[in-house]
Amino acid sequence: MTKNRKIYALLAVFAVALAVFPWIGAEKLSVREIAAFAIGDWTADGMIFFQIRLPRVLLGLLAGGALALAGAALQVIFRNPLAEPWTLGIAGGASLGAFLARMCPFLWFALGPLNTSQALALLGAAGALGLVLSLARRSATGAQTLLLAGVTLGVVCGGAIMVISGFISPWKLAEFHRWLLGGLDAADWASVGALAALAVPGATLMALQARNLNPLGLGEEMAAGQGVDVARVRRWTAIGAGVASAGVAAVAGPIGFVGLLAPHAVRKIVGPDARLVLPGSFLFGGALLAACDALGRWAAAPLEVPVGALTAVLGGPLFLWLLARRR
Amino acid sequence: MNFAPQLVLHDLRFAYESAGWELRVPDLSFGNEPLCGVVGPNGSGKSTLLKLAAGLLAPEAGAVELGGQPLARMRRLQIARRLGYLPQECPALFDYAVEQVVAMGRHAHGGVLELSASADRAAVDRALADVGLAALRQRPLSQLSGGERRRAWLASALAQETEILLLDEPTQALDVHQGAAVMEILARRAAQGLHVVAVMHDLNLAGLFCDRLVLLQAGAIAADGSPADVLTASRLVSAYGDKIEVLQRPESNNPIVLAKK
Numbered sequence: 082m083t084k085n086r087k088i089y090a091l092l093a094v095f096a097v098a099l100a101v102f103p104w105i106g107a108e109k110l111s112v113r114e115i116a117a118f119a120i121g122d123w124t125a126d127g128m129i130f131f132q133i134r135l136p137r138v139l140l141g142l143l144a145g146g147a148l149a150l151a152g153a154a155l156q157v158i159f160r161n162p163l164a165e166p167w168t169l170g171i172a173g174g175a176s177l178g179a180f181l182a183r184m185c186p187f188l189w190f191a192l193g194p195l196n197t198s199q200a201l202a203l204l205g206a207a208g209a210l211g212l213v214l215s216l217a218r219r220s221a222t223g224a225q226t227l228l229l230a231g232v233t234l235g236v237v238c239g240g241a242i243m244v245i246s247g248f249i250s251p252w253k254l255a256e257f258h259r260w261l262l263g264g265l266d267a268a269d270w271a272s273v274g275a276l277a278a279l280a281v282p283g284a285t286l287m288a289l290q291a292r293n294l295n296p297l298g299l300g301e302e303m304a305a306g307q308g309v310d311v312a313r314v315r316r317w318t319a320i321g322a323g324v325a326s327a328g329v330a331a332v333a334g335p336i337g338f339v340g341l342l343a344p345h346a347v348r349k350i351v352g353p354d355a356r357l358v359l360p361g362s363f364l365f366g367g368a369l370l371a372a373c374d375a376l377g378r379w380a381a382a383p384l385e386v387p388v389g390a391l392t393a394v395l396g397g398p399l400f401l402w403l404l405a406r407r408r
Numbered sequence: 409m410n411f412a413p414q415l416v417l418h419d420l421r422f423a424y425e426s427a428g429w430e431l432r433v434p435d436l437s438f439g440n441e442p443l444c445g446v447v448g449p450n451g452s453g454k455s456t457l458l459k460l461a462a463g464l465l466a467p468e469a470g471a472v473e474l475g476g477q478p479l480a481r482m483r484r485l486q487i488a489r490r491l492g493y494l495p496q497e498c499p500a501l502f503d504y505a506v507e508q509v510v511a512m513g514r515h516a517h518g519g520v521l522e523l524s525a526s527a528d529r530a531a532v533d534r535a536l537a538d539v540g541l542a543a544l545r546q547r548p549l550s551q552l553s554g555g556e557r558r559r560a561w562l563a564s565a566l567a568q569e570t571e572i573l574l575l576d577e578p579t580q581a582l583d584v585h586q587g588a589a590v591m592e593i594l595a596r597r598a599a600q601g602l603h604v605v606a607v608m609h610d611l612n613l614a615g616l617f618c619d620r621l622v623l624l625q626a627g628a629i630a631a632d633g634s635p636a637d638v639l640t641a642s643r644l645v646s647a648y649g650d651k652i653e654v655l656q657r658p659e660s661n662n663p664i665v666l667a668k669k
Contacts, residue, residue, distance in 0.1 A: 160501050296512045298502055302495035303561070305464050307568065308488025308516030353502035 087351050091364040098368040099142060102375040103134040107383040110134075137268035140276060141371035141388070144265065144329045145339050147280040148172075149366020151322035152340025153347070153358050154287045157294045158318045159217060160301075163228055165340030166326035170209040170234025172337065175323075175330030177238040178205030183257065184249055194274035202331040203279070206323040209234055214319060235335070263336035263389015265374050272332045279328025286321030287359060290314050294355035336389040338396030339370050414439035414603065415461060415491065415572050420470035422460055431456050431627040433470070438605045439572050442598035445614040446607045447638075448624030449648050454607040455496070455576050457624065461605070462493035462574050474572075488516035492570040496577050498561045500549050506560045507545040510535050513567035535567035538593055555586040562590060566597060573597075575606040579613055591617040611665040615639050623647060639663040 104110060110126045118127020152165035159169070166172040178201030182188050190197045209231075216230050242261065246254050260267065293314040296304035301311050329336065343366035344358060351357040370388065373395065377386035415438040423430035431453040438444060438461065446454050459465040461472055463479040472479040474491055492513075500509075513535065514528040536542045539559040549557060558578070565573055578594065579587035591613055594604050608614040614621060614635065621638040623631040625647040631638045641654040644665060653668040 157501065160499075162501065293515075296515050298504065299498040299500055299509065299512060299561075299564075300495065302459075302464060302493070303498045303512075303564075305484060306462060306488065306493030306495065306565070306574075307512060308485040310484045348502060353504055353508070 085357070088357055088361055088364075091347070091350070091361050091368075094368045095142065095364040098371045099138060102138045102141070102371050103130060105375040106134060106378045132269065136270045136273045137265055137374070138371050139273050140265050140268040140332065141374045142367035143273065143276050143280055144333050144336065144367075145343070145370025145373075146363035146367030147276075147284060147325040147329050148336060148340040148370070149343030149347075149362040150284050150287055150359055151325045152366075153344035153355070153362040154290070154294065154318045155322050155340075156344060157297050157355060158315045159213075159227060160297070161227060162345070163341065164231075165337075165344075166322065166329075167235065167335060167337035167340060168228055169213050169231035170238065171206050171213075171231075171323060171326045172330055172335045173235030173238035174205035174207075174209030175202040175327040176205070176335045177241055178202040178327070179331040179334070180242045180245065180257070180261075183260075184245060184253075194271070194278040196275065196331075199275065199279055199327065199331040202327040203324065205238070206327040206330070209238075210319055210323045214315075239335075260334040262387040263334040263392070264387040265333055265370075266385055266387070267332075276328050276332045279331070280325050283321045283323070283325030283328060284363065286317055286324065290318045290321070291355045291359045294318070294359075295353075298353060298355075334389060336370065336392055338392045339366050339373075342366075342396045342399060343369055414475055415605075416473045417457075417461060418470050418473070420460060420467045420472070422456060422465060422467050429453075429627060431460070433457065433460075433629065436622070436629065436632075438574075439603040441619040442603065443595060443618045444603075444605045444620045444622065445618035445635075446605065446622045446624065447609075447611055447614050448630070451626075452624040452647070453627045454624055458493070458574050458576050458605070458607050462491065463487055464493065485516050488568065488570070490571050492565045492568045492573040494561060494565040494573070494575045494578065496580060498564075503548045503550045505545070506541055506547050506549065506552070506563075507532065507536070509549065509560045510541075510545075510563040510567050513564035516568065531567045531569050532563075535563040538566060538597065539563040540589075540593075555582050558582060558586075559590065559593075562593065566593075566602075570602075572603045572605065575604065577607050577609055579608070579610060587613050588616075611639060611644075615663050615665070636661060636663065639665060 108129055110130055114124040114126035115130045118124045148166055155164040156162055179198045182198040182201040188197050213227060213231050217227050293309050296307045296309050305311050344362045347358055347361040347365050351361050373391045374388040377388050377391045417433050417436040420433040448454050460467055510532050536545055539562055541559055562578060579590050595617055598604050618635055621635050622629060623638050630647055631643050644652050651668050653666045655664045657664055
């Protein structure tokens with residue numbers, strides 16, 4: 082199978098995830114009742130399938146895809162194989178912004194699929210990105226420094242969220258506990274729309290730079306010599322990754338490791354060409370997050386495990402295994 | 409068939425303020441001879457000069473012109489179709505195959521990694537054959553020796569098929585025979601019309617292969633001319649210090665530069 086064909090295999094994985102995961106959950110669904118709902122009768126199973134499960138699976142596919150795509154692009158522009166929205170603190174900054182908007186009723190404002198949660202998430206992501214970018218520019222040997230700064234930033238943002246939550250009534254806090262760990266359980270069609278409103282433009286920006294990302298794999302100077310406007314490619318890719326990550330953080334909170342794991346796995350399959358790795362990461366990352374979410378729904382049913390916690394517990398070791406296999 | 413100098417540096421000034429160091433180039437043109445070497449002691453400004461010429465660094469004063477057009481006003485893609493630049497090191501982020509590294513050289517012409525146009529494929533094949541890596545084209549970079557890796561990078565720059573190619577120490581850290589092999593490759597391409605400008609550490613290789621040498625000393629041009637004119641004992645002693653000795657190669661008049669105790 083050629084590398085170009087392998088991308089179709091990833092597309093098939095994505096499609097299977099979309100077709101299978103809505104059937105997984107605490108409630109066993111009957112095909113007949115879902116079909117009845119589809120043609121106009123109100124049935125409980127149909128309601129669960131179309132209004133809860135389907136948007137939730139779509140949310141997982143889209144969020145995981147956006148995170149993985151952002152990870153794949155960030156790894157190249159920061160020239161760091163461990164970069165992703167979470168390890169660079171972008172997810173943390175965005176989550177802090179989104180949390181502020183949710184916690185402070187006077188900040189809340191919504192217009193169609195857009196609301197202040199996304200606006201503040203964007204602001205948080207921009208702040209975090211600005212910080213790590215200026216750090217990356219300042220120190221020449223910044224690979225480790227960058228990750229330390231990013232992870233620290235994430236911890237600081239997490240801490241800030243905890244401090245703010247100390248001032249909030251416990252009832253209100255319980256509502257957001259899941260979101261704090263990274264969760265897809267509040268999914269409805271509105272949140273799918275809200276995520277798409279940021280994830281689609283962000284992903285588009287990154288996809289447009291895919292071709293220019295390849296020469297960067299051999300260093301900035303080599304890339305410049307081969308005709309890449311390095312600063313410009315960096316800027317637009319970072320903006321795209323920031324927008325997509327902010328979109329995910331605003332609806333699902335901080336979800337780690339998908340952005341790290343999926344691109345590495347995809348490179349094993351299709352090779353290092355960014356024009357295959359970027360779409361491949363979207364497909365694989367989406368399926369991966371949706372699978373983790375389905376697992377979280379199934380394993381502890383009728384309770385649920387937040388998907389962010391699950392990706393960390395499952396994704397971490399798998400990533401270590403990938404690293405060990407590298408050489 | 410070269411009428412006008414193609415790459416011209418006018419009244420260039422560039423400073424590293426914190427180090428109190430600056431480079432001044434009143435007037436310098438590249439692209440009139442097949443193989444031009446830029447030599448000089450460490451810290452004399454060789455790499456900086458090359459980066460300025462490639463447009464990777466912006467001068468504080470003066471301008472670099474490519475075919476009469478200021479580099480600063482050209483897009484990188486436009487520049488890269490005519491002027492190649494190979495840095496000292498090309499640290500690979502992922503484990504590319506040799507063929508993919510070489511294919512990246514076609515970026516400015518439209519093809520990257522997976523080659524579509526036959527012109528791209530032909531250029532890559534030619535470059536691979538020239539550097540002698542055709543048999544290793546599928547081999548990942550991590551499985552190459554230092555010399556082979558350097559030749560893979562060189563092939564990437566050759567595949568770009570520019571009029572002028574700037575190389576920063578293409579023979580760095582290579583054995584004597586490997587270094588000479590790289591210079592042979594460059595000389596062969598130069599004979600076919602490529603104008604090569606290479607920063608060289610090894611004065612003997614430079615003297616043997618280059619048609620012209622530019623000697624830098626403390627950010628200024630100390631000498632510019634044929635190897636026999638530039639590699640003289642008096643010039644080199646003043647640039648490198650007195651622990652140096654210049655002999656003549658017996659069969660030709662090429663100078664040999666040796667260290668002295």
